[in-house]
Each structure stands twice: as structure tokens, then as C-alpha cells.
Amino acid sequence: MAECVADGPDLKEMEEEELWDLINNNRHRVSLEARPCLLIPYLRQARVLTEMDEEEIMNCMKFPNRCMRTSYMLDILRTQGRNGAMALLESLMIHYPKLYTQITGRKPSTEASGFSGLIKNAELTEYLVRAVTGMQKELQEARREAADMGARCTALEAELSQARPQSEALRQLRAEHSRLRRHMAGLHRDMLKLKDEKCDLHMRYTACVEENSVVNIRCRDLQLQMYQLQFELRKSQKETDFQRQRSVRCASPSNTQQLREEVSTLRRQLLQAETFTPAREDILTQDLEEALDGRTELLEQMCSLREESERLARERGQILEEKECLALQVQKLSLDCEMYQQKSTLIQSQLGELQAERDQAYLLRDEAQAQIARNLAEKDTLRRQVVELQEKVFTLRARNAQRGEQEKQGDRKYSWESCSDCPVPRPSPRPKLRRMFAICPEYKRSTSTEGGEEASSSIRSKHAEPPCSDSLRRREDELHCHSDSPDMTEWDSLASLIDIENDYDTVFEGDDEVMLPVTPPSLPCNNSPSDGAATPPFLVRLRPKALRISNRVMTISFHGEALLKQLQVVGGNKTGVFVHRVTEGSAAQLVGISPGAQIMEVLYEQERRSLRMVLEDSTLEEALWALGQVQGFCHLSLRPNQDGYEKLLLQLQSGEVTSGDSFYMRVNMSLSASCSGALTVTCNDIVHVTNTTHGSDGSWKASHVHPCQLKDLKSGTLPNYYRAQSLLIRAIEDMAFPQRPLKKAPENQKTVRIVSTGRQGPNPLWVSVEEDNTGEHKESRNSAEPRSCVTLMPYTLVTPHHPPTPRPVLLLPTMLGRIMNNRLGELSGFQLCEPELLNASEHAVRMHKAEILEECGQGSHRCYTLQSVEKVMKQGSHCVLPLGPDCVRRLHKAEIFPIIIFIASSERNVRRLRHKLQREGWTEEQLLECSRSEEPLLDKLPCLYRRLPPDSWNGTTALLGMLRSTILEEQNKIVWVEPDLW
Incomplete structure (x- = not known):
């Protein structure tokens, strides 16, 4: 090993997290400069990477370039903890000394040291020498085996000539199966088109029925209103006749006749009194007084009788009035009864129409059910045909697999074994790496005999070089075959069948084929070939024990x-x-x-x-x-x-x-x-x-x-x-x-x-339930799924954003915003967004890139663009947008989050803006209508907005000050943005 000059921190004293923080800080540089093919041999010798890790790093299709492979290698080394970090730094010190110095701050040295604690220099050299010696002996044995294999290839060629006719028959069956699949897919597409057309017709019919129902309901309402008006008119006529009869009544003539008789009597008495003598006059005077007294009594009696007569007359009038009122009520009740009878008749006719519509709906439903039953019967017939063809394919595959298994049994004696003469103990041979999810079930048997040497050189490679082009082409064919395999059959247990073919191997006992289940981890698994010949079918686990790597599912x-x-x-x-x-x-x-x-x-x-x-x-x-x-x-x-x-x-x-x-x-x-x-x-x-x-x-x-x-x-x-x-x-x-x-x-x-x-949008606050496309009912859809209907949302998910630059400002309603935009743009820290004049080609390109926010007019290419907004934001000013609410979503796509302020107004506020409105050619009613029409649109925006109440401002000066304070307050807030739900 090499030791570094102590120009930086001592790596032996650093903890695991500190070492990995040091590496992660330079992860981008390591991914760009380091090559995995140079580092992996040392990491393999340091026992921090395995053969399967090397194969996945170098040959995985998910990592098309070297940087991604290097980054994935760092992720795997991270699971090894401190040993992985130390081994990575030592490999960089050997192959990339400059990069090692940039990461650790220490200069590499060639002096021997064992600071990693993994494998010392002398031990590594000795191990490599012994490994080379063993590989040379193994090469000699391989050459001898090649001579034996040449003779065996001759025999295999003879068998191959016999297998070719069977392969040709199998190929024809596959072609026929592909043709039937394509034919069935075409029928399925035609059936889907017919379903869509039927659904459209049903929707149109439903809409027409609804419109007809609405019109009928409106007509019935109008008829009821007409009947009510007719009955009210009749009631009014009856009341008018009753009042007219009361008004033409005459007073009783009995009182007038009595008064006339008394006047005539008094006149006759006066004529007689003129001829009377004084004595007679005294007598008459006395008689007159007596008569007057008697008359007084009669008058009193007459007054009492008159009062009683008046009382009886009033009672009689009241009784007559009550009689007439009761007669009027009887007439009203008769009219109401007649109206209710007509209503009942109308309702009965409507019920008859509804029953006819219901019967028609039942007939349509029965026809639809019959059509569905016919479709299901045809589908079952096609499915039976597919199953019969699949059975033939499985029979031929079993024969082909049996031949491949016999060849495997002949190849076992040539398997790689550790050298018994080598004094250094060699690790036990690992089972052959099998990527079950990358091999098609119908192809994995046929490839067991063809291209055996290529598979051994690519999958079991101990070198860092990538596989050959033939191996890569073969893997792409296998992946393509595997991606299409779930559509071969459509029965209920298809998903479980795919898992069985991917996770389990098939063991042959004579001419029988046995599908083996997975062995639970708690049960022992015997992989010895000798035991399989002496015992019943045994459990064979294809994949080795999974390593603890977080990204494998x-x-x-x-x-x-x-x-x-x-x-x-x-x-x-x-x-x-x-x-x-x-x-x-x-x-x-x-x-x-x-x-x-x-x-x-x-x-x-x-x-x-x-x-x-x-x-x-x-x-x-x-x-x-x-x-x-x-x-x-x-x-x-x-x-x-x-x-x-x-x-x-x-x-x-x-x-x-x-x-x-x-x-x-x-x-x-x-x-x-x-x-x-x-x-x-x-x-x-x-x-x-x-x-x-x-x-x-x-x-x-x-x-x-x-x-x-x-x-x-x-x-x-x-x-x-x-x-x-x-x-x-x-x-x-x-x-x-x-x-x-x-x-x-x-x-x-x-x-x-x-x-x-939306009708096709998922619910972002609930788990997504989807039908498995590999199942039998791939084409069936349940109308009750959450994503097939409009769903009201009490809550919506939001994500926080912290814009580092001043946010643009959008003032609404649009009319009031155009009045205040210029004044707001004149303030310090604010700038009005200016439109750009583009030619036809630039306009088309920016329109295609969705960089145009709004156009100034028709027929010209003068428009507001994202570049003009970003230019103002880079200057550290708030960009005042003279646009409408439609630009918000376009700005969000460019990661620009404007401050939206809605200025509520009332008639009292609008009067103070009368002169400014007249200058723009607008009226007060247009401004209020614009405010009422644009305020509901704010709820459709995917972000929050600020509303200024109408009582908070009474003029443009006060409104300008409030806008400035509101914008500064909103700039410091977190921006919460909803996802696009439609």
C-alpha cells in the first residue's frame, strides 16, 4: 500500500461519515474523471465489491454512460461503510493521484504502509502472484478441454441437424401464434372502437333525453301557471259581482211613508183649530196636552222598537254577508277542485310517458346485455384457441429444454474448480449469475446450448471490459422478448405464472417436467446434482441470496x-x-x-x-x-x-x-x-x-x-x-x-x-388503484374508479418554493391594473415589463417553446415574453406585468412565481377614478363588471393570491402605498403551488 504525506487531515482518525462527506463533496469530479474499469480490480481484491456488483455496474442497461456507472459504484461502496471509503481512496491514490490530492488534501507516496487495514502490500503481491500461477494452470486445462470439446462439437452438430426440422416447425407455430395474436389484437381494437362509438351514441341519446325532459318540465310548469291565472281571474270576477250587488241595494221606504202620514194629519188638525171657540180651545188644549203625553210615550215605545228593528236589520245584514262569503268560498273550493283534477290528469299522462321511457330503457339495457354476452362468448372462443396454441408451444419448449438439460449435465464436469495445488485458499465458486427478469421464459431454454461460450465470457467475466456486441444484441432481444411475454396468454393465473417462470427453475426427471416452487428462507435448499438423481423432485433456487442493497426490489x-x-x-x-x-x-x-x-x-x-x-x-x-x-x-x-x-x-x-x-x-x-x-x-x-x-x-x-x-x-x-x-x-x-x-x-x-x-386526472391525496394490464380483464374498466369521474377536493397538495429574486407583480382586475401599472413601475425597486418586437421566425420558435406570455395585438408580433421578465428580475427589481390571469401558469412552468394582488372596488371607490377611466375610454360600470367577472377566476389558479378590500383605499395615492407595502410583505412569504389537476 501507499502512504500519503501528511499535508491534510489524517484519514485513519476520521470517522465513516466524515470520510463519505469528503467523497460526496467531490462526487461530481470523481464521476467525471474516474473510470470504473480501472478501479474495480483493486476494489474486488479489497473485498468491497463482488462479482455480481461488477457485472451490474459495467453491463446494466440503466447506466448508458461512464459517469452514471461511476456514480452507481459509489452508491454500492457507501453500503460497505468505512471499508468502502478507504478502499476507494486507496484506488484513487494508485490510479488518479491528482484526483486523490484534490479530495483529501494529501499528496500520494509510494512508501509501504497499511493504513487501510484491508490488504497489505506484501500480502496483495503474494496473492496476485498465486492467482496468476493458478490462472496459467487453469489456461492449460482449458486448452485440453477445448480439444475434447471439438470432438463433442462434431457430435452436437449431428444432433443440431436433426433438431433443425423441429426448430423450423416450432418457428412456424410461433409465426402462426403471432398472426393469431395480431388478428385478436385487431379484433380487440375494432371492439374498442365499437364500444367508443356506442358510448358516444349513448351519451348523445342521454343528452337529448335530458334536454327533452327539461323542455317537458318547463311546458308543464307553464301550463300550471296558466291554470292558476285562469282560476284567479274567475275568483276576481265573482268578487266583483258580489260587490256590485251590495252597492246597488236601496234603503227601506217604510220610514218615509210614516213621516208623510204624520205631516198630513198635523195639517188637518191645524185647519180644524182655526174654527174653534176659546172654551173648546181650552178643552182641545187639555186634550192636546194629554195627547202629547200619550204621544211622548208612543214616541218612546217607537224609538225602542226602531232600535230593536235596526239591531235585527244589522243582524240580518251580517247573516246575509256571511251567507254570501260562504257561497264565495264554495265557488273557490269548486275551482280549486277543478284545478286539482286537471293537475291529476296531467300527472297521470306524465307518469304514462315515464313508464314508456322506462320500458324503452329496459329494452335498450337487455339489448346491451345480450351484446356483451355475445362479445364474451367470442372472447372465450378466442381464449380457448390461444390456450391450445400455448399448450403446443409448451410441449415443444419442454422437448427443447430436455435436450438442453442433457447438454448441461454433460457440461458439469467441465465446471471451474479451485486449484488444489495452490497454497493460498481460494474462495468457493459462486453459482452462475442469472438475470431472471432480463430473460424471456421461452428463450432461456433455447439459449442454453447456443452461444454458451459467449454467455460465459459476458456474464461470468472477471475483467472490467464491457461485453461484446453480440452479447449486448442478444440481451436486447431477450429484454424485448420478456417485455412482450405477458401478452401471450390472458387467463386468471397469468401474473402468478410469470413470477413462477422468473423465480424458479425446472428440474427434469426422465421425460417429466416439474415446476418447482420457491423455498422459504427457513427451509434448507439442496443444490447438489447427485441428490437430484436419487431423490424425488427437489427445490432449486435460481437466484443467490440477495445482498443488502437498497435499490433492489x-x-x-x-x-x-x-x-x-x-x-x-x-x-x-x-x-x-x-x-x-x-x-x-x-x-x-x-x-x-x-x-x-x-x-x-x-x-x-x-x-x-x-x-x-x-x-x-x-x-x-x-x-x-x-x-x-x-x-x-x-x-x-x-x-x-x-x-x-x-x-x-x-x-x-x-x-x-x-x-x-x-x-x-x-x-x-x-x-x-x-x-x-x-x-x-x-x-x-x-x-x-x-x-x-x-x-x-x-x-x-x-x-x-x-x-x-x-x-x-x-x-x-x-x-x-x-x-x-x-x-x-x-x-x-x-x-x-x-x-x-x-x-x-x-x-x-x-x-x-x-x-x-379532471376526468382523467388521479386523485393526488389518495392511493392510485389501477388495473393490471397483464391480467385477463385488461380491456374492462369499472365506471366507479376514482379517476373516471370529476371529484371535489376539500384539500389539495401544495409544494413550498422560496424565490431568491424579486417576484413579478400582477394586478387584477385587468382594467384597474392598467391604471396602476405605470404608477407602480415608476417607484424605486419596480419596473414595468416592456413588450418585444419579434419577426415571424422568432415568434414561431418562441411560441413553440411556450416562451410567449401574451401578445399585444392581432396581426403583429409584438408580445410579452419570459426573457423580458427574467431580464427585469436579474436587475433586482419587481417586474410589473400588464397582463391577465392566463399568464400565471406559463410563468409557473418557467419556475417564476408572481405576486398576484386583486384590488376589490365598490361604487364609492370607482367614482374617485372617473377621470382616469374616461381617459382610457372606460366607464364605471365596465370596471365593476370586470372586477366581478375576474374574481372567480382567481380560485382556479394553482397558487395563493392577496385580496385588498374596497374599504382599505379611497384613492390612487393611498392605493399605491398599500400596494407597495403588500408586495414587500408577500415577497418574504413562502410560495405554495398546487399541481396541475386537469
């Missing part, structure tokens, strides 16, 4: 009935979902699932459909729901991640976190604290959710977020997604029905913000 298939009773999981979307406990004696334990494995994906069958749910970044609530849906055979994709699991357990035990969940979301409705511990939020609040399984009643633990820092404030509980969704629907119903009592919110505060996903 394995799929385990087992019976997952009541899966949550077999497994207990912890974690969340931030840390990943891990297996925490496994029930003793359960199926999960028998297949080898252990705590610390991260669940990446679950695949299961439900109602004859294969469903896949990705849990790599799902919350704990979503993971528990998804695993609870499994009721039968399932496939779990697991990734070993013990470090992440142990880190999560330490955080849970220390109380630093309560789960592995952590995400920020925007609340789209106002929620009051209905119980103790609940969090009060308003519409457009940003909260941080840290636990999605906080309560048994479906509650999340969340906290308010500081507007300028990612710091949690007051915490509490919130209803989960679907509870909040039901509350949102109830709030929308309350807004739609004004008769219900509503709590009035402040004028500048919204109660509900309606946000929904």
Missing part, C-alpha cells in the same frame, strides 16, 4: 387473506411504509417477509380483475386501506431498507414524530373547531399534516404553517379527506339552497373554494 407471492392480521406496518409518505411485525405462523412469515422491508407495491385480484396499488410514497392511512382490500392471493413488492426503518423507529421512540407522514396541503373550505383539540381553519389556509391515523374516527393531525418559514404553529385535528369531502358537499348544498341558515363569513373571506380533478 423483489416480489413475493403468497395467500394474503386478512393481510393486516398477518402484517403490522408503520411509516408514511415521507419515510415509506415498512413491515413492523409479522404474525407467527402466518403465510407472510412462511414466505420470508421480515420487519424492515419497505412495501413498494401490492397486486391482487378482486372480482376477476387484477388491481395494482403503488405504496412507495403513500400515507399510512392509504397503505392500511390498500392492504385491507387484499382478500386472497397477492403479490407484494418489497425493498430491503433496514437503515430507513431503524431511523424511523428511533424517531418514533424519541417522540420526534408520531408517524412517517408529512405533507403540506391547501384547505378549500372553512372548518370550525367542533370538538376539543380540533383545528380551526379557513379557506386557503396552508396546513402541515404529520399523522393520517391520529384518531379512530378518521382524523388527521395537522398544524398551521408560519407564512414566512417552514415552521409549525398551532396544531390540532382535521377530518380526513373523505370526511372533509362530505362536509364540502354539504356546504355547497347550503349555498345552493338559501332557505337554510348560513353563517355569514366576512366580506373579504371565502367560505368554500370549489376545486376538482
